[in-house]
Amino acid sequence: MDEQTSFETVAPFLIFFVYALPVILMIGGLIIGSILESRHFASIRSREAATADYPAVPTRSWDETRAVAEVRLVASSVVVSLDYFKRILAGLRNIFGGRIRSYESLLDRAKREAILRLKESAPGFDIIVNLRVDTSNIASVHNRKKGIGGVEVLASGTAIRYERRKG
Amino acid sequence: MKFVRRDLGEAGEVSSGGGIRGVLVETAKLSALGVALFAVLYFAIGWATGFVVSRLSVERERAIFSVLSHPEFASRPPERLAPVWGRVEAVLEQLRSAPEVPALDYELYYQDHPVANAVALPGGAIVLTRGLLEALADEDNDMALAFVIGHELGHFAHRDHLRSFGRAAGMRFALFLFFGGDLEAITTNATQLMMLHDSRADESAADLFSIECLRTVRGSSAGAEEFFASLLNEPQLPRWAYLFSTHPELEERIRAISDQTLPRTENR
Protein backbone atom coordinates (compact mmCIF):
# COMPACT_ATOMS: atom_id res chain seq x y z
CA MET A 1 0.00 0.00 0.00
CA ASP A 2 3.06 2.22 0.34
CA GLU A 3 3.27 2.63 -3.40
CA GLN A 4 -0.37 3.56 -3.60
CA THR A 5 0.05 6.21 -0.93
CA SER A 6 3.09 7.64 -2.65
CA PHE A 7 1.20 7.76 -5.93
CA GLU A 8 -1.54 9.74 -4.27
CA THR A 9 0.97 12.15 -2.81
CA VAL A 10 2.45 12.85 -6.22
CA ALA A 11 -0.91 12.99 -8.02
CA PRO A 12 -1.52 16.70 -7.28
CA PHE A 13 1.95 17.50 -8.58
CA LEU A 14 1.33 15.48 -11.73
CA ILE A 15 -1.91 17.33 -12.31
CA PHE A 16 -0.07 20.59 -11.64
CA PHE A 17 2.48 19.81 -14.32
CA VAL A 18 -0.06 18.62 -16.86
CA TYR A 19 -2.73 21.29 -16.41
CA ALA A 20 -1.45 24.23 -14.38
CA LEU A 21 2.01 24.71 -15.81
CA PRO A 22 0.86 25.45 -19.38
CA VAL A 23 -1.65 27.95 -17.99
CA ILE A 24 1.03 29.69 -15.92
CA LEU A 25 3.34 29.78 -18.94
CA MET A 26 0.54 31.19 -21.07
CA ILE A 27 -0.44 33.98 -18.70
CA GLY A 28 3.16 34.83 -17.84
CA GLY A 29 4.05 34.87 -21.53
CA LEU A 30 1.09 37.11 -22.31
CA ILE A 31 1.83 39.69 -19.62
CA ILE A 32 5.59 39.85 -20.03
CA GLY A 33 5.26 39.64 -23.82
CA SER A 34 2.84 42.57 -23.90
CA ILE A 35 5.04 44.72 -21.68
CA LEU A 36 8.08 43.98 -23.82
CA GLU A 37 6.10 44.69 -26.98
CA SER A 38 4.89 48.11 -25.87
CA ARG A 39 8.41 49.02 -24.74
CA HIS A 40 9.81 47.93 -28.08
CA PHE A 41 7.23 50.00 -29.94
CA ALA A 42 8.10 53.04 -27.82
CA SER A 43 11.78 52.60 -28.63
CA ILE A 44 11.02 52.12 -32.35
CA ARG A 45 8.92 55.31 -32.46
CA SER A 46 11.55 57.46 -30.82
CA ARG A 47 14.34 56.08 -33.01
CA GLU A 48 12.20 56.55 -36.11
CA ALA A 49 11.62 60.15 -35.17
CA ALA A 50 15.36 60.59 -34.64
CA THR A 51 16.18 59.21 -38.10
CA ALA A 52 13.28 60.81 -39.94
CA ASP A 53 15.71 62.80 -42.11
CA TYR A 54 17.41 59.61 -43.24
CA PRO A 55 15.02 57.74 -45.57
CA ALA A 56 15.31 54.15 -46.71
CA VAL A 57 13.41 53.64 -49.96
CA PRO A 58 12.87 50.86 -52.51
CA THR A 59 13.61 53.21 -55.42
CA ARG A 60 17.02 53.26 -57.02
CA SER A 61 17.35 57.00 -57.58
CA TRP A 62 18.88 59.65 -55.35
CA ASP A 63 19.37 63.38 -55.42
CA GLU A 64 21.61 63.64 -58.48
CA THR A 65 22.15 67.34 -58.03
CA ARG A 66 24.45 66.53 -55.11
CA ALA A 67 27.91 64.95 -55.29
CA VAL A 68 28.21 61.50 -53.73
CA ALA A 69 30.95 61.05 -51.14
CA GLU A 70 30.49 57.42 -50.12
CA VAL A 71 28.40 54.37 -51.06
CA ARG A 72 28.03 51.29 -48.85
CA LEU A 73 26.05 48.03 -48.98
CA VAL A 74 24.11 47.62 -45.76
CA ALA A 75 22.18 44.63 -44.46
CA SER A 76 20.67 43.82 -41.10
CA SER A 77 18.33 41.23 -39.76
CA VAL A 78 16.05 40.62 -36.81
CA VAL A 79 14.77 37.28 -35.59
CA VAL A 80 11.60 37.42 -33.52
CA SER A 81 9.30 34.91 -31.94
CA LEU A 82 5.72 34.97 -30.74
CA ASP A 83 4.86 34.37 -27.08
CA TYR A 84 3.26 31.11 -26.00
CA PHE A 85 -0.19 32.57 -25.47
CA LYS A 86 -0.37 34.30 -28.84
CA ARG A 87 0.93 31.20 -30.53
CA ILE A 88 -2.04 29.29 -29.14
CA LEU A 89 -4.34 32.09 -30.29
CA ALA A 90 -2.80 31.83 -33.74
CA GLY A 91 -3.41 28.06 -33.59
CA LEU A 92 -7.09 28.74 -32.88
CA ARG A 93 -7.19 31.27 -35.73
CA ASN A 94 -6.12 28.45 -37.99
CA ILE A 95 -9.48 26.80 -37.41
CA PHE A 96 -11.67 29.79 -38.10
CA GLY A 97 -9.49 31.75 -40.50
CA GLY A 98 -8.99 35.51 -40.60
CA ARG A 99 -6.45 38.12 -39.56
CA ILE A 100 -3.85 37.20 -36.98
CA ARG A 101 -3.28 40.54 -35.27
CA SER A 102 -0.59 39.29 -32.96
CA TYR A 103 1.55 38.17 -35.88
CA GLU A 104 0.92 41.43 -37.70
CA SER A 105 2.23 43.48 -34.82
CA LEU A 106 5.16 41.11 -34.33
CA LEU A 107 6.20 41.40 -37.97
CA ASP A 108 5.55 45.13 -38.03
CA ARG A 109 7.93 45.49 -35.10
CA ALA A 110 10.51 43.24 -36.67
CA LYS A 111 10.49 45.12 -39.99
CA ARG A 112 10.70 48.55 -38.47
CA GLU A 113 13.49 47.35 -36.20
CA ALA A 114 15.38 45.83 -39.14
CA ILE A 115 15.13 49.07 -41.13
CA LEU A 116 16.23 51.09 -38.11
CA ARG A 117 19.24 48.83 -37.65
CA LEU A 118 19.99 49.26 -41.33
CA LYS A 119 20.14 53.01 -40.84
CA GLU A 120 22.14 52.68 -37.62
CA SER A 121 24.67 50.44 -39.36
CA ALA A 122 25.57 53.37 -41.66
CA PRO A 123 25.47 56.42 -39.41
CA GLY A 124 26.02 59.81 -40.99
CA PHE A 125 24.71 58.67 -44.37
CA ASP A 126 21.86 60.48 -46.08
CA ILE A 127 19.71 57.88 -47.83
CA ILE A 128 19.41 54.13 -48.35
CA VAL A 129 18.24 53.18 -51.83
CA ASN A 130 17.07 49.92 -53.35
CA LEU A 131 15.75 48.79 -49.99
CA ARG A 132 14.61 45.16 -49.84
CA VAL A 133 12.82 43.53 -46.98
CA ASP A 134 12.49 39.76 -46.85
CA THR A 135 10.74 37.62 -44.29
CA SER A 136 11.45 33.97 -43.76
CA ASN A 137 10.43 31.36 -41.28
CA ILE A 138 13.54 29.92 -39.70
CA ALA A 139 11.81 27.52 -37.32
CA SER A 140 12.65 23.96 -38.25
CA VAL A 141 10.06 23.12 -40.87
CA HIS A 142 10.79 19.42 -40.77
CA ASN A 143 10.22 18.98 -37.09
CA ARG A 144 7.09 20.93 -36.30
CA LYS A 145 6.89 19.72 -32.73
CA LYS A 146 10.10 21.52 -31.92
CA GLY A 147 9.30 24.51 -34.15
CA ILE A 148 9.95 27.62 -32.11
CA GLY A 149 8.06 29.94 -34.44
CA GLY A 150 11.07 32.13 -35.21
CA VAL A 151 10.74 34.60 -38.07
CA GLU A 152 13.68 36.38 -39.62
CA VAL A 153 13.33 39.77 -41.24
CA LEU A 154 16.24 40.75 -43.44
CA ALA A 155 16.58 44.29 -44.72
CA SER A 156 19.23 45.30 -47.22
CA GLY A 157 20.02 48.32 -49.37
CA THR A 158 22.67 50.72 -50.58
CA ALA A 159 23.54 53.62 -48.30
CA ILE A 160 24.63 56.88 -49.91
CA ARG A 161 26.44 59.80 -48.27
CA TYR A 162 26.46 63.11 -50.10
CA GLU A 163 29.36 65.53 -50.15
CA ARG A 164 28.69 68.19 -47.51
CA ARG A 165 28.14 71.62 -49.03
CA LYS A 166 30.81 74.05 -48.08
CA GLY A 167 29.91 76.99 -45.88
CA MET B 1 14.81 63.17 -56.74
CA LYS B 2 14.52 65.32 -53.67
CA PHE B 3 13.58 63.94 -50.27
CA VAL B 4 11.07 65.88 -48.21
CA ARG B 5 10.55 64.90 -44.60
CA ARG B 6 6.94 64.27 -43.66
CA ASP B 7 5.34 62.63 -40.64
CA LEU B 8 3.38 59.38 -41.04
CA GLY B 9 1.40 59.89 -37.86
CA GLU B 10 -1.22 57.30 -36.96
CA ALA B 11 -1.05 55.67 -40.40
CA GLY B 12 2.28 54.16 -39.40
CA GLU B 13 0.71 52.19 -36.57
CA VAL B 14 -2.03 50.23 -38.37
CA SER B 15 -0.31 46.90 -37.84
CA SER B 16 0.88 47.44 -34.31
CA GLY B 17 -1.99 45.48 -32.75
CA GLY B 18 -4.29 46.53 -29.94
CA GLY B 19 -1.93 45.91 -27.03
CA ILE B 20 -2.99 43.62 -24.20
CA ARG B 21 -6.64 44.66 -24.54
CA GLY B 22 -6.72 43.64 -28.19
CA VAL B 23 -5.25 40.27 -27.25
CA LEU B 24 -7.85 39.71 -24.55
CA VAL B 25 -10.74 40.62 -26.88
CA GLU B 26 -9.32 38.27 -29.49
CA THR B 27 -8.92 35.54 -26.85
CA ALA B 28 -12.50 35.89 -25.67
CA LYS B 29 -13.82 35.76 -29.22
CA LEU B 30 -11.74 32.78 -30.25
CA SER B 31 -12.38 30.81 -27.06
CA ALA B 32 -16.12 31.31 -27.44
CA LEU B 33 -15.88 30.04 -31.00
CA GLY B 34 -13.65 27.19 -29.85
CA VAL B 35 -16.02 26.12 -27.08
CA ALA B 36 -18.96 26.25 -29.48
CA LEU B 37 -17.05 24.15 -31.99
CA PHE B 38 -16.05 21.68 -29.30
CA ALA B 39 -19.65 21.36 -28.11
CA VAL B 40 -20.89 20.75 -31.64
CA LEU B 41 -18.17 18.17 -32.20
CA TYR B 42 -18.85 16.54 -28.84
CA PHE B 43 -22.50 15.98 -29.58
CA ALA B 44 -21.98 15.12 -33.23
CA ILE B 45 -19.33 12.52 -32.41
CA GLY B 46 -21.35 11.17 -29.48
CA TRP B 47 -24.39 10.80 -31.70
CA ALA B 48 -22.45 9.27 -34.59
CA THR B 49 -20.71 6.81 -32.28
CA GLY B 50 -24.01 5.82 -30.69
CA PHE B 51 -25.49 5.31 -34.14
CA VAL B 52 -22.63 3.14 -35.35
CA VAL B 53 -22.48 1.13 -32.12
CA SER B 54 -26.22 0.46 -32.21
CA ARG B 55 -25.78 -1.04 -35.70
CA LEU B 56 -22.73 -3.08 -34.78
CA SER B 57 -23.75 -6.59 -33.77
CA VAL B 58 -21.76 -8.56 -31.20
CA GLU B 59 -20.69 -10.99 -33.94
CA ARG B 60 -19.42 -8.13 -36.09
CA GLU B 61 -17.58 -6.63 -33.11
CA ARG B 62 -15.93 -9.98 -32.49
CA ALA B 63 -14.85 -10.26 -36.12
CA ILE B 64 -13.50 -6.70 -36.33
CA PHE B 65 -11.64 -6.54 -33.04
CA SER B 66 -10.36 -10.10 -32.91
CA VAL B 67 -7.26 -8.87 -34.73
CA LEU B 68 -6.45 -6.60 -31.78
CA SER B 69 -3.86 -8.01 -29.47
CA HIS B 70 -2.78 -5.70 -26.68
CA PRO B 71 0.99 -5.73 -26.58
CA GLU B 72 0.97 -2.80 -24.14
CA PHE B 73 -0.45 -5.08 -21.43
CA ALA B 74 0.93 -8.33 -20.04
CA SER B 75 -1.22 -11.42 -20.44
CA ARG B 76 -0.24 -12.73 -17.00
CA PRO B 77 0.63 -11.09 -13.66
CA PRO B 78 3.83 -11.91 -11.74
CA GLU B 79 3.90 -15.25 -9.91
CA ARG B 80 2.84 -13.95 -6.48
CA LEU B 81 -0.51 -12.85 -7.92
CA ALA B 82 -1.09 -16.19 -9.70
CA PRO B 83 -3.67 -17.51 -7.16
CA VAL B 84 -5.96 -14.51 -7.45
CA TRP B 85 -5.48 -14.54 -11.23
CA GLY B 86 -6.66 -18.17 -11.26
CA ARG B 87 -9.77 -17.16 -9.32
CA VAL B 88 -10.40 -14.30 -11.77
CA GLU B 89 -10.24 -16.75 -14.67
CA ALA B 90 -12.64 -19.12 -12.95
CA VAL B 91 -15.11 -16.34 -12.17
CA LEU B 92 -14.99 -15.05 -15.73
CA GLU B 93 -15.65 -18.60 -16.99
CA GLN B 94 -18.64 -18.83 -14.65
CA LEU B 95 -20.15 -15.41 -15.38
CA ARG B 96 -19.85 -15.51 -19.16
CA SER B 97 -22.37 -18.37 -19.18
CA ALA B 98 -25.06 -15.93 -17.98
CA PRO B 99 -27.55 -15.32 -20.81
CA GLU B 100 -27.26 -11.53 -20.64
CA VAL B 101 -23.48 -11.55 -21.17
CA PRO B 102 -22.59 -11.03 -24.87
CA ALA B 103 -20.70 -13.85 -26.59
CA LEU B 104 -17.30 -12.23 -27.06
CA ASP B 105 -13.87 -13.85 -26.87
CA TYR B 106 -12.99 -12.54 -23.42
CA GLU B 107 -9.33 -12.23 -22.61
CA LEU B 108 -7.67 -11.06 -19.41
CA TYR B 109 -4.74 -8.66 -19.34
CA TYR B 110 -2.61 -7.37 -16.50
CA GLN B 111 -1.29 -3.87 -15.98
CA ASP B 112 1.39 -3.06 -13.41
CA HIS B 113 -0.25 -0.02 -11.80
CA PRO B 114 -0.78 0.65 -8.08
CA VAL B 115 -4.27 2.14 -8.38
CA ALA B 116 -7.11 -0.39 -8.36
CA ASN B 117 -8.83 -0.22 -11.73
CA ALA B 118 -10.31 -2.43 -14.43
CA VAL B 119 -10.90 -1.47 -18.07
CA ALA B 120 -13.03 -3.07 -20.82
CA LEU B 121 -11.59 -2.74 -24.32
CA PRO B 122 -13.26 -3.47 -27.69
CA GLY B 123 -13.18 -7.14 -28.66
CA GLY B 124 -13.48 -8.53 -25.13
CA ALA B 125 -10.18 -7.58 -23.50
CA ILE B 126 -10.39 -6.94 -19.75
CA VAL B 127 -7.40 -5.19 -18.19
CA LEU B 128 -6.90 -5.57 -14.43
CA THR B 129 -4.33 -3.54 -12.51
CA ARG B 130 -1.94 -4.72 -9.84
CA GLY B 131 -3.72 -2.54 -7.28
CA LEU B 132 -7.03 -4.24 -7.99
CA LEU B 133 -5.59 -7.77 -7.83
CA GLU B 134 -3.92 -6.95 -4.52
CA ALA B 135 -7.16 -5.59 -3.12
CA LEU B 136 -8.96 -8.78 -4.19
CA ALA B 137 -6.25 -11.23 -3.13
CA ASP B 138 -8.11 -12.16 0.05
CA GLU B 139 -10.12 -15.34 -0.64
CA ASP B 140 -13.07 -14.12 1.43
CA ASN B 141 -13.43 -11.43 -1.17
CA ASP B 142 -14.68 -13.84 -3.81
CA MET B 143 -18.01 -12.03 -4.19
CA ALA B 144 -16.18 -8.71 -4.61
CA LEU B 145 -13.99 -10.20 -7.31
CA ALA B 146 -17.05 -11.60 -9.07
CA PHE B 147 -18.66 -8.19 -8.77
CA VAL B 148 -15.72 -6.47 -10.47
CA ILE B 149 -15.71 -8.95 -13.35
CA GLY B 150 -19.49 -8.64 -13.62
CA HIS B 151 -19.09 -4.87 -13.75
CA GLU B 152 -16.71 -5.13 -16.71
CA LEU B 153 -19.06 -7.61 -18.42
CA GLY B 154 -21.76 -5.01 -17.87
CA HIS B 155 -19.71 -2.55 -19.93
CA PHE B 156 -19.52 -5.14 -22.71
CA ALA B 157 -23.28 -5.81 -22.52
CA HIS B 158 -24.11 -2.08 -22.62
CA ARG B 159 -21.50 -1.49 -25.36
CA ASP B 160 -19.89 1.23 -23.23
CA HIS B 161 -16.43 0.05 -24.24
CA LEU B 162 -17.29 0.60 -27.92
CA ARG B 163 -18.86 3.97 -27.29
CA SER B 164 -15.96 5.39 -25.32
CA PHE B 165 -13.50 3.92 -27.79
CA GLY B 166 -15.44 5.41 -30.71
CA ARG B 167 -15.84 8.77 -29.01
CA ALA B 168 -12.16 9.01 -28.19
CA ALA B 169 -11.13 7.92 -31.68
CA GLY B 170 -13.62 10.32 -33.29
CA MET B 171 -12.52 13.25 -31.15
CA ARG B 172 -8.89 12.53 -31.81
CA PHE B 173 -9.50 12.42 -35.52
CA ALA B 174 -11.57 15.61 -35.52
CA LEU B 175 -9.02 17.50 -33.45
CA PHE B 176 -6.23 16.23 -35.64
CA LEU B 177 -8.14 17.47 -38.66
CA PHE B 178 -8.58 20.90 -37.08
CA PHE B 179 -5.28 21.39 -35.36
CA GLY B 180 -3.26 19.31 -37.79
CA GLY B 181 -1.18 17.81 -35.00
CA ASP B 182 -0.36 21.16 -33.38
CA LEU B 183 -1.21 21.86 -29.78
CA GLU B 184 -0.83 18.22 -28.97
CA ALA B 185 -1.09 18.68 -25.22
CA ILE B 186 -4.51 20.27 -25.57
CA THR B 187 -5.90 17.70 -27.96
CA THR B 188 -4.67 14.78 -25.87
CA ASN B 189 -6.23 16.18 -22.71
CA ALA B 190 -9.48 17.03 -24.47
CA THR B 191 -9.66 13.50 -25.84
CA GLN B 192 -9.11 12.02 -22.42
CA LEU B 193 -11.73 14.20 -20.80
CA MET B 194 -14.14 13.25 -23.55
CA MET B 195 -13.51 9.57 -22.91
CA LEU B 196 -13.78 9.83 -19.16
CA HIS B 197 -16.47 12.27 -18.36
CA ASP B 198 -19.37 10.69 -20.04
CA SER B 199 -18.91 7.40 -18.30
CA ARG B 200 -20.37 8.17 -14.86
CA ALA B 201 -23.93 7.06 -15.61
CA ASP B 202 -22.48 4.09 -17.48
CA GLU B 203 -20.50 3.02 -14.43
CA SER B 204 -23.57 2.90 -12.27
CA ALA B 205 -25.45 0.99 -14.96
CA ALA B 206 -22.59 -1.52 -15.12
CA ASP B 207 -22.73 -1.90 -11.32
CA LEU B 208 -26.40 -2.79 -11.56
CA PHE B 209 -25.74 -5.20 -14.41
CA SER B 210 -23.13 -6.91 -12.26
CA ILE B 211 -25.60 -7.31 -9.39
CA GLU B 212 -28.22 -8.78 -11.74
CA CYS B 213 -25.65 -11.09 -13.28
CA LEU B 214 -24.48 -12.36 -9.90
CA ARG B 215 -28.06 -13.06 -8.91
CA THR B 216 -28.67 -15.07 -12.08
CA VAL B 217 -25.50 -17.13 -11.80
CA ARG B 218 -24.97 -17.38 -8.04
CA GLY B 219 -28.41 -16.65 -6.69
CA SER B 220 -27.23 -13.72 -4.54
CA SER B 221 -25.21 -10.54 -4.78
CA ALA B 222 -24.46 -10.04 -1.09
CA GLY B 223 -20.84 -8.98 -0.57
CA ALA B 224 -20.49 -6.36 -3.26
CA GLU B 225 -21.27 -3.48 -0.93
CA GLU B 226 -18.76 -4.77 1.62
CA PHE B 227 -16.11 -4.73 -1.07
CA PHE B 228 -16.83 -1.13 -1.87
CA ALA B 229 -16.80 -0.24 1.80
CA SER B 230 -13.37 -1.80 2.10
CA LEU B 231 -12.09 0.32 -0.77
CA LEU B 232 -13.55 3.37 0.89
CA ASN B 233 -11.29 2.91 3.90
CA GLU B 234 -8.24 3.33 1.77
CA PRO B 235 -6.69 6.75 1.09
CA GLN B 236 -8.65 8.55 -1.59
CA LEU B 237 -7.66 11.16 -4.11
CA PRO B 238 -8.77 14.67 -3.18
CA ARG B 239 -12.32 15.39 -4.29
CA TRP B 240 -11.41 17.67 -7.19
CA ALA B 241 -9.15 14.97 -8.64
CA TYR B 242 -12.28 13.01 -9.58
CA LEU B 243 -12.73 15.48 -12.41
CA PHE B 244 -9.92 13.60 -14.07
CA SER B 245 -10.89 10.09 -13.08
CA THR B 246 -12.91 7.42 -14.89
CA HIS B 247 -14.91 6.10 -12.01
CA PRO B 248 -17.53 8.04 -10.07
CA GLU B 249 -16.92 8.57 -6.41
CA LEU B 250 -17.29 5.37 -4.47
CA GLU B 251 -19.87 6.68 -2.01
CA GLU B 252 -22.18 7.58 -4.86
CA ARG B 253 -21.87 4.14 -6.34
CA ILE B 254 -22.35 2.34 -3.05
CA ARG B 255 -25.51 4.32 -2.55
CA ALA B 256 -26.73 3.29 -5.99
CA ILE B 257 -26.06 -0.39 -5.28
CA SER B 258 -27.56 -0.26 -1.81
CA ASP B 259 -30.74 1.23 -3.24
CA GLN B 260 -30.96 -1.84 -5.46
CA THR B 261 -30.00 -4.58 -3.04
CA LEU B 262 -31.25 -3.63 0.41
CA PRO B 263 -35.02 -3.85 -0.17
CA ARG B 264 -34.66 -7.36 -1.61
CA THR B 265 -32.50 -8.55 1.28
CA GLU B 266 -35.17 -7.33 3.63
CA ASN B 267 -37.84 -9.26 1.76
CA ARG B 268 -35.94 -12.48 2.10
Added chain:
Amino acid sequence: MILTNIETVPGKRIVEHYGLVSGNTVRAKHVGRDIVAGLKNIVGGELKGYTELLDEARNESISRMVAQAEALGANAVVNIRFSTSAVSQGAAELYVYGTAVRVE
Protein backbone atom coordinates in the same frame (compact mmCIF):
# COMPACT_ATOMS: atom_id res chain seq x y z
CA MET C 1 -3.19 57.20 -56.11
CA ILE C 2 -0.92 55.94 -58.87
CA LEU C 3 0.83 52.68 -58.09
CA THR C 4 3.74 51.35 -60.17
CA ASN C 5 6.48 48.84 -59.68
CA ILE C 6 9.01 50.72 -61.80
CA GLU C 7 11.20 53.64 -60.82
CA THR C 8 8.96 56.27 -62.35
CA VAL C 9 5.42 57.05 -63.34
CA PRO C 10 5.52 57.05 -67.16
CA GLY C 11 4.50 60.39 -68.65
CA LYS C 12 4.92 62.23 -65.36
CA ARG C 13 7.78 63.75 -63.49
CA ILE C 14 8.57 62.90 -59.85
CA VAL C 15 8.95 66.15 -57.94
CA GLU C 16 9.83 64.89 -54.50
CA HIS C 17 9.69 61.72 -52.38
CA TYR C 18 8.60 61.19 -48.80
CA GLY C 19 10.27 57.88 -47.97
CA LEU C 20 9.10 54.35 -47.40
CA VAL C 21 5.46 53.34 -47.14
CA SER C 22 4.39 49.81 -46.39
CA GLY C 23 1.47 47.63 -45.39
CA ASN C 24 1.33 44.14 -44.01
CA THR C 25 -1.32 41.64 -43.06
CA VAL C 26 -1.17 38.13 -41.69
CA ARG C 27 -4.00 35.81 -42.57
CA ALA C 28 -4.85 32.28 -41.49
CA LYS C 29 -6.78 29.99 -43.72
CA HIS C 30 -9.64 28.19 -42.05
CA VAL C 31 -10.15 24.48 -41.74
CA GLY C 32 -12.77 24.25 -44.49
CA ARG C 33 -10.28 25.58 -47.01
CA ASP C 34 -7.61 23.30 -45.61
CA ILE C 35 -9.68 20.21 -46.13
CA VAL C 36 -10.67 21.17 -49.68
CA ALA C 37 -7.04 22.00 -50.44
CA GLY C 38 -5.97 18.68 -48.98
CA LEU C 39 -8.28 16.88 -51.39
CA LYS C 40 -7.14 19.09 -54.25
CA ASN C 41 -3.53 18.23 -53.46
CA ILE C 42 -4.27 14.71 -54.61
CA VAL C 43 -5.10 15.79 -58.16
CA GLY C 44 -3.08 19.01 -58.29
CA GLY C 45 -4.17 22.25 -59.95
CA GLU C 46 -5.16 25.61 -58.59
CA LEU C 47 -6.16 25.86 -54.95
CA LYS C 48 -8.92 28.43 -55.51
CA GLY C 49 -9.61 28.93 -51.81
CA TYR C 50 -6.01 29.87 -51.14
CA THR C 51 -5.76 32.10 -54.20
CA GLU C 52 -8.81 34.03 -53.01
CA LEU C 53 -7.45 34.28 -49.50
CA LEU C 54 -4.10 35.66 -50.64
CA ASP C 55 -5.81 38.09 -53.03
CA GLU C 56 -7.89 39.47 -50.18
CA ALA C 57 -4.84 39.73 -47.98
CA ARG C 58 -2.82 41.48 -50.69
CA ASN C 59 -5.57 44.02 -51.28
CA GLU C 60 -5.71 44.70 -47.57
CA SER C 61 -1.93 45.26 -47.48
CA ILE C 62 -2.06 47.57 -50.48
CA SER C 63 -4.83 49.64 -48.94
CA ARG C 64 -2.77 50.04 -45.75
CA MET C 65 0.21 51.17 -47.80
CA VAL C 66 -1.96 53.63 -49.74
CA ALA C 67 -3.32 54.98 -46.45
CA GLN C 68 0.25 55.70 -45.34
CA ALA C 69 1.02 57.40 -48.66
CA GLU C 70 -2.08 59.57 -48.29
CA ALA C 71 -1.04 60.52 -44.77
CA LEU C 72 2.26 61.74 -46.21
CA GLY C 73 0.48 63.79 -48.88
CA ALA C 74 1.85 61.70 -51.77
CA ASN C 75 -0.06 61.14 -54.99
CA ALA C 76 1.83 58.07 -56.21
CA VAL C 77 3.74 55.07 -54.89
CA VAL C 78 6.53 53.80 -57.11
CA ASN C 79 8.80 50.79 -57.11
CA ILE C 80 6.28 48.68 -55.21
CA ARG C 81 7.45 45.25 -54.06
CA PHE C 82 5.45 42.35 -52.72
CA SER C 83 6.69 39.69 -50.41
CA THR C 84 4.69 36.68 -49.28
CA SER C 85 6.03 34.50 -46.53
CA ALA C 86 4.81 31.69 -44.35
CA VAL C 87 5.27 32.88 -40.78
CA SER C 88 3.88 29.75 -39.19
CA GLN C 89 1.99 26.63 -40.10
CA GLY C 90 -1.12 27.79 -41.92
CA ALA C 91 -0.52 31.53 -41.71
CA ALA C 92 0.85 33.71 -44.49
CA GLU C 93 2.10 37.27 -44.36
CA LEU C 94 1.56 39.62 -47.27
CA TYR C 95 3.93 42.55 -47.11
CA VAL C 96 3.96 45.32 -49.67
CA TYR C 97 6.22 48.36 -49.71
CA GLY C 98 7.18 51.21 -52.01
CA THR C 99 8.38 54.79 -52.19
CA ALA C 100 5.79 57.52 -51.66
CA VAL C 101 6.28 60.33 -54.21
CA ARG C 102 4.55 63.40 -55.56
CA VAL C 103 4.31 63.53 -59.35
CA GLU C 104 3.33 66.31 -61.77
